[in-house]
Amino acid sequence: MRNLWIFISRYNAFFLFIIFxxxxxxxxxxxxxxxxxxxxxxxxxIVGTAYERLNVFKRYLNLGMVNDSLAAENAKLKSQLLSLxxxxxxxxxKVVDTVTNQDYTYLAAKVIKNxxxxxxxxxxxxxxxxxxxxxxxxxxxxxxxxVGFIRDVSEHLATIQSLLHKDTKxxxxxxxxxxxxxxxxxxxxxxxxxxxxxxVPNHIKMYVGDTxxxxxxxxxxxxxxxxxxxxxxxxTNDNFLSGEVNLFTDFSTxxxxxxxxxxxxxxxxxxxxxxKPNE
Amino acid sequence: xxSRIIIVNVIRWFLLLFVQIFLLKNMGFYDLSTPFIYVxxxxxxxxxxxxxxxxxxxxxxxxxxDAFYDTMxxxxxxxxxxxxxxxxxxxxxxxxxxxxxxxxxxxxxGFQWFSLYAFLCVIAxxxxxxxxxxxxxxxxxxxLMRCGLSCIFTLLIILLVxxxxxxxxxx
Numbered sequence: 001m002r003n004l005w006i007f008i009s010r011y012n013a014f015f016l017f018i019i020f021x022x023x024x025x026x027x028x029x030x031x032x033x034x035x036x037x038x039x040x041x042x043x044x045x046i047v048g049t050a051y052e053r054l055n056v057f058k059r060y061l062n063l064g065m066v067n068d069s070l071a072a073e074n075a076k077l078k079s080q081l082l083s084l085x086x087x088x089x090x091x092x093x094k095v096v097d098t099v100t101n102q103d104y105t106y107l108a109a110k111v112i113k114n115x116x117x118x119x120x121x122x123x124x125x126x127x128x129x130x131x132x133x134x135x136x137x138x139x140x141x142x143x144x145x146x147v148g149f150i151r152d153v154s155e156h157l158a159t160i161q162s163l164l165h166k167d168t169k170x171x172x173x174x175x176x177x178x179x180x181x182x183x184x185x186x187x188x189x190x191x192x193x194x195x196x197x198x199x200v201p202n203h204i205k206m207y208v209g210d211t212x213x214x215x216x217x218x219x220x221x222x223x224x225x226x227x228x229x230x231x232x233x234x235x236t237n238d239n240f241l242s243g244e245v246n247l248f249t250d251f252s253t254x255x256x257x258x259x260x261x262x263x264x265x266x267x268x269x270x271x272x273x274x275x276k277p278n279e
Numbered sequence: 280x281x282s283r284i285i286i287v288n289v290i291r292w293f294l295l296l297f298v299q300i301f302l303l304k305n306m307g308f309y310d311l312s313t314p315f316i317y318v319x320x321x322x323x324x325x326x327x328x329x330x331x332x333x334x335x336x337x338x339x340x341x342x343x344x345d346a347f348y349d350t351m352x353x354x355x356x357x358x359x360x361x362x363x364x365x366x367x368x369x370x371x372x373x374x375x376x377x378x379x380x381x382x383x384x385x386x387x388x389g390f391q392w393f394s395l396y397a398f399l400c401v402i403a404x405x406x407x408x409x410x411x412x413x414x415x416x417x418x419x420x421x422x423l424m425r426c427g428l429s430c431i432f433t434l435l436i437i438l439l440v441x442x443x444x445x446x447x448x449x450x
């Protein structure tokens with residue numbers, strides 16, 4: 001104890017300095033708002049950084065629990081998503097054709113069964129008579145291209161006789177000169193990207209790259225893009241030309257299709273049936 | 280003798296603080312160089328003064344300055360640091376038993392010793408003062424420049440005053 005006192009009194013200058021310096025700093029920080037704010041801010045910053053570091057470790061330790069809860073949430077969301085996608089809320093979309101005063105409506109439908117490898121391909125969609133679908137309606141692809149016709153209709157479902165079918169025949173024209181023809185998949189053709197345009201009059205010149213559109217004479221609206229000529233002027237032994245067409249429709253990736261409802265279909269049919277073929 | 284020293288110091292205290300507060304407070308070159316002549320009082324306190332008294336005087340002087348400069352505690356802290364430097368420097372450079380001069384002034388101690396003594400004390404004081412005033416390290420270059428320039432200014436004035444009151448004494 002005595003030694004301590006000797007030590008302190010010997011270096012009294014230093015200890016007194018410490019005391020007075022502390023008091024001075026204390027007064028400075030206590031009484032000057034600027035210095036106080038700086039001190040508080042920096043201490044807060046240090047404390048905040050320390051807590052942040054600590055939090056990183058804590059987060060790491062909690063990772064397992066967080067993973068479990070995320071997985072549970074994921075499962076819940078997935079089940080919700082499933083219930084949402086099965087409820088089909090698609091409604092008719094009206095397209096008013098003001099030029100020809102025809103009224104087409106489009107109905108989006110989901111392809112629930114598709115086939116492309118057979119000779120006669122038929123696909124199934126998830127819309128039926130309840131949605132107003134009738135046999136013989138035209139079906140087109142979402143971006144561009146034709147798909148086929150409605151074949152059979154049940155209450156909630158319908159089958160489409162696609163273009164890849166030996167009986168399907170679509171009335172088309174060359175876009176540049178409106179020359180009529182009919183589009184078929186063709187005998188002996190199993191390429192889903194390819195079809196043939198037939199019955200083009202002999203005097204029409206076809207070139208590679210000519211665009212084929214629907215004629216609008218049947219249930220398809222006029223001007224739906226179908227494909228491009230890839231091999232023109234294939235001569236047949238009648239008075240007509242044929243051509244090979246690259247289709248715009250990609251049947252292999254078809255997810256959704258549009259069913260085209262033609263308002264005056266019944267009327268047109270009735271009227272045309274009154275004309276006897278061999279009059 | 281003793282009372283004379285006290286009277287001289289009291290007069291010096293009033294005079295220096297008067298000059299500092301009413302004259303030098305309004306001086307300054309572009310907010311860069313501000314002289315603090317009042318430290319001369321602490322520099323010229325007699326050798327035989329006890330440490331505790333020295334600290335108390337330094338602290339009191341600083342507080343007085345703070346009251347006028349409206350910077351509570353800044354000058355007091357700086358003065359305490361100055362007192363510590365003064366004590367350390369004197370104990371290192373002089374033999375305590377052989378001191379027969381009354382006070383560490385230019386007249387008694389000579390130019391070389393006094394200028395070094397004043398320089399060390401003043402720069403310690405100014406460093407603490409300016410850093411406490413700024414209270415952050417982001418503008419350290421600017422603060423150091425202010426500190427250095429003020430130091431030069433203060434030292435010039437201190438030496439000037441000392442030469443004005445120079446008394447040729449037999450050594």
